[in-house]
Amino acid sequence: MNFSINTDVLLNNLMISQKALSTKTPAPYLQGIKLEVYDNEMVMLTSNSDISIKISIKDESLNIEEEGQILIPGKIFFEFIRKLDKGIVEFSVVDNNVLKITSNHTDLSLNLLNVDDYPSIDFNLVDGPIKLESKVMKSVIKQTTFATSSIENRPILTGVNIKVENDELTAIATDSFRLSQKKIKTTKNYEKMNVVIPGRSLDELHKILELDLEEILLHLDKKSIIFEYGNILFKSRLLDGSFPETSRLIPNEFPITLKFKASDLAVAVERASLLSVRDSISSIVKLNLKPNHEVEITSNSPEIGKVVEDIEPLDCQTSTSLKIAFSSRYFLDALKTFEGQEVYVKFTGEIRPFIIESDKDSGLIQLILPVRTE
């Protein structure tokens, strides 16, 4: 094998590719990046237990003297290419198992891994994939994955449930203490589907979507999903098992609706949470709606002290008062997913789940379970 390519082109693609690189694995070949060059194309392949990434590179700087395929130790290759001067970098295989990399005044000889050890990974694309705007896909991920469970004892909850029916896609994540649900409209009708994608896979996909291409295609089969994004194929395994039915968890009627400026609400909860943070991971704060529609957010630690934040709702639809306690972290996480500057916090009762919504973020519901205190 013998080829040359622009260093920046190689590096930009390596930066994507290495997101699927295994660093700790009993299978050393998964620490490798598989490179194939043929015709006018370079194919870069990486894989770990959750995701696989295949990138096809057709760049005018790519000059292939001799075709071939190799398996390169991934981490050191990436580190080295990152430190190269700009310009053209040349690659050639010598003695069958050594890659010579030459650029300017630099000469690296790198022992290769055995390319025959690399598993064969299918990237079969289906007919009629689901088409989404990539910025919509990005916001769906950002608005849901944070609410997945990080505890592995109910593996299904570490994933995001994606359901499609007719022209509606619904994404749901829950760790059983909070729930995030986002509904979007697709441009046409699709066949019914219902899958659970690991939250971590989606977080990695989110980083790649920074490229700002217009569209992303979702190719689904029984055991995996492939996201097609320009010249990148991003494949994730799916989670086995059925995702809990959550539709009945979200109340339909809310006797108490408060409207706030989101930034004011965030600052008040952050400050109130300062005292509770010391005592527990869950950092509980209390919201107290008084009959005169004043709202206090408080926290209290007998040893340290007490915070009282007064915050005036922009609007308050209720005639009753309310005292409710909740995790400040869950509340702040949820609040951050809204782009709208004004949010509604809607309650049904003191020990019932409450939700956050915003006019500017249609289809998005954040639900939080309160905690009992005293």
Added chain:
Amino acid sequence: MNFSINTDVLLNNLMISQKALSTKTPAPYLQGIKLEVYDNEMVMLTSNSDISIKISIKDESLNIEEEGQILIPGKIFFEFIRKLDKGIVEFSVVDNNVLKITSNHTDLSLNLLNVDDYPSIDFNLVDGPIKLESKVMKSVIKQTTFATSSIENRPILTGVNIKVENDELTAIATDSFRLSQKKIKTTKNYEKMNVVIPGRSLDELHKILELDLEEILLHLDKKSIIFEYGNILFKSRLLDGSFPETSRLIPNEFPITLKFKASDLAVAVERASLLSVRDSISSIVKLNLKPNHEVEITSNSPEIGKVVEDIEPLDCQTSTSLKIAFSSRYFLDALKTFEGQEVYVKFTGEIRPFIIESDKDSGLIQLILPVRTE
């Protein structure tokens, strides 16, 4: 006690003050910030086992209704003030041991520590302190502390040796594998002094010197040194014991002198070090000066591969060749302390210490011990 002050003024001073705050200490009172308000002044005091900081604040926004002194739990106080809205914040002590903090819609009650527990700390200033430009003090710190030892088995080497004689100040740090020496001229003659200041204290001082005031005064007595920087007194303990005599370690004559562009040299050593990093903390690279004045920097790991960097010296004063091996990290650390874009690397022999100097950085010598290989 009862006073108010502008939040930003308070916060800016707290940011300095908290550098001497103990976070883990068997003495809970050292986790406190001592505040005294009297006349038109607020005094803020923090202390840990190495350093103490006393700040005097006389700001037009400071309005004292009632004088007094209190001891506040430092970390939570700082976190809270940092999250306050801009404007005026009011403080008052109630029930003798609770501090009420009020700002806009926020109300914090904080349980105080017992101010009588706080140790008395002397900040006695001497006559005729040493006066330095603060930017000179900053560069002396940056150019030396990195070379102190981080291992505590020879405690004296964790400090920087500061010597003054006539109108010359010399700062020296060494971990016995490398040595950094900086000499500067003072504006007048001072009495002879020779002390060792903990490197960590100087690193904390360096952060405070970001304020960009013109001058800094060094007040020295037997057991401690006080740096006076505007309204800040920064006191550090001194290290006991005598610092090794290092003057004879630095060779006087260098048969081999190579001149390099510093940035090219840094990149070449960084790239060469990539392969060695895997194998050992010391990450050894080799420099090979050929008879034709070409320079190669190489590293070699039988399992991974080999890097060869060619770098052309700007100038080469010698008629012999040279092979020498050294720690790439020590070399890069040393190189970073030079502001000049061109550096001299001067050798006396293959197993002898070598130094780095630059015309633009007068008084600065970085010395590195080579390692034996093969």
